[in-house]
Amino acid sequence: MTMLQCISPVDGSVYAEREAMSLSAAIEAVARARKAQKAWARRPLEDRVQLVLKGVARLNEMVDDVVPELAHMMGRPVRYGGEFKGFNERSNYVADIAADALKPLVIEESAAFERRIEREPHGVVFVIAPWNYPYMTAINTIAPALMAGNTVVIKHATQTLLVGERMVRAFVEAGVPDDVFVNLFLDHPTTNALIAAGNFNFINFTGSVEGGRSIERAAASTFAGLGLELGGKDPGYVMEDADLDAAVDTLMDGATFNSGQCCCGIERIYVHESLYDQFVEKSVAWVSNYKLGDPLDPETTLGPMAHRRFAAHVRHQIDDAVSKGAKALVDPKLFPQDDGHAYLMPQILVNVDHSMSFMREETFGPAVGIMKVKTDDEALTLMNDSPYGLTVSLWTKDAERAGRLGREIDTGTVFMNRADYLDPALCWTGCKDTGRGGSLSVLGFQNLTRPKSYHLKKVTQ
Structure with missing residues (x-):
């Protein structure tokens, strides 16, 4: 039995x-x-x-x-x-x-x-x-x-x-x-x-x-x-004309809500160099406001991951990236409830690149990497450098530009100025792995x- x-x-x-x-x-x-x-x-x-x-x-x-x-x-x-x-x-x-x-x-x-x-x-x-x-x-x-x-x-x-x-x-x-x-x-x-x-x-x-x-x-x-x-490794791309505060709010929520355990959660973000420093600063402040703890407590805003082995996988990816030069920006002292098991604090990594599994393989946890880019072509190359293709989140005021970029990205859904949402009127689909x-x-x-x-x-x- x-x-x-x-x-x-x-x-x-x-x-x-x-x-x-x-x-x-x-x-x-x-x-x-x-x-x-x-x-x-x-x-x-x-x-x-x-x-x-x-x-x-x-x-x-x-x-x-x-x-x-x-x-x-x-x-x-x-x-x-x-x-x-x-x-x-x-x-x-x-x-x-x-x-x-x-x-x-x-x-x-x-x-x-x-x-x-x-x-x-x-x-x-x-x-x-x-x-x-x-x-x-x-x-x-x-x-x-x-x-x-x-x-x-x-x-x-x-x-x-x-x-x-x-x-x-x-x-x-x-x-x-x-x-x-x-x-x-x-x-x-x-x-x-x-x-x-x-x-x-x-x-x-x-x-x-x-x-x-x-x-x-x-x-x-x-x-x-x-x-x-x-699987998924959904990217966000913040262009120079993006609404910065809206992008931070939506992309950080998309990266960390449900402890990052979302099929179309945001796992990597590429930001135009003109907005990069502001975006990173605001994102760290946003994520640092979470209250990690018992999900049965109404005051808790971030619960444990579904299983300790899932949290262990995220920790391993973060540790591996840090060992290769990445920098973790969220202060662990803000999250004393992180118990080394299922309860896992959110994290933002910079100084990341695509030699790290953290930026190419699925993480499925409350952690995201942010990279600086100079051009659309550079962002496109990075967004397509993944074995997965579920959604992409593009941040710009120019719908024509978003559509043009979207046609070049290997993905099932193209979002503009939103993320981590399933529209039942549209087909939910993916490509590649x-x-x-x-x-x-x-x-x-x-x-x-x-x-x-x-x-x-x-x-x-």
Whole structure:
């Protein structure tokens, strides 16, 4: 018997544990979801949409349980109130566009022929969700997949062990039929075995690059569709005409909020030489105002990282960069709560360059490097010098310039004068080692369905 345990970063205790399912039990659960799929898809689209929205509303009613649960499981301070704003925004948007996104493409409708392309649900969609934003990242796929007529099986990260269970409970209590949305507690070998046996028609994974490679290997001979959102090293570029205070406020928040554990968090910043000194000074002052501590304390603004090994990785990157000449600017005396384990102070490094892993490999913590640049071409070269490509944040008053630069950057989303935000009307996607596929927007619905052509001849001559 394998027990899955969530070790709370708050105090290192076992916060929750569940028994991992056997492969045979998991196969049976997926088979029930497959059996339920056709009846679910036959329901009118509006019925499916409204049931999903009722599930979302029911989860909102659980806010008093969800918020402290998240603090215990992954360390986000209770003062931020969970993830309901983004969770609701994304759910409501895909509900609003579902009818248009899924409507047939009519080629001909005459006395002789009906020719059209319809969107058909894949069947059973498998969502492997991460711990850093466990509700928002999961709903990106769950809501449109269910609305499109798929059934959904969710397996959540062990660090946020209770999230999938809670989501399914909310949706079932709201009226989504049993076996249409299913939570499974799985270890990695069973997960890979389920995928390799062809149990799923589409798999969405958010997590590490190595995790994505493991999913791809398991699915290689099944022909299942894949959506992969993997690593990131998202850059910001502050140009000479930027609003300096706005850039500092947004980029520092993007680099450190949620203890830097954001898929599209800012991990490296390039600043035009004319603003560099001011930007660095203001950024250090901004970051130094955090209060690191117990996430269950309403006064805490920065909680622990989700696990001590994640904090250890960040410390290692910082130490390595400092050993190669980087300079750490945030005073450790301001953060006596940094315990050498899960509680980690924020940090800003200067005198950094791309020979350091800190500037090229994912950090996923509350630490950011800042480099001085002279030209757009220099900034472009540095921004593209990364194996990842999720978002970029450009700071300028010139939208044409931002668009021109954006076309030269290998990335999934180009932001101007904002960062660390997911717009549900736009496709959330990446390139290079960040993965492939895309969620939300009209394109998200297309990824969760397949085209089916109808060529109906009404006459025999």
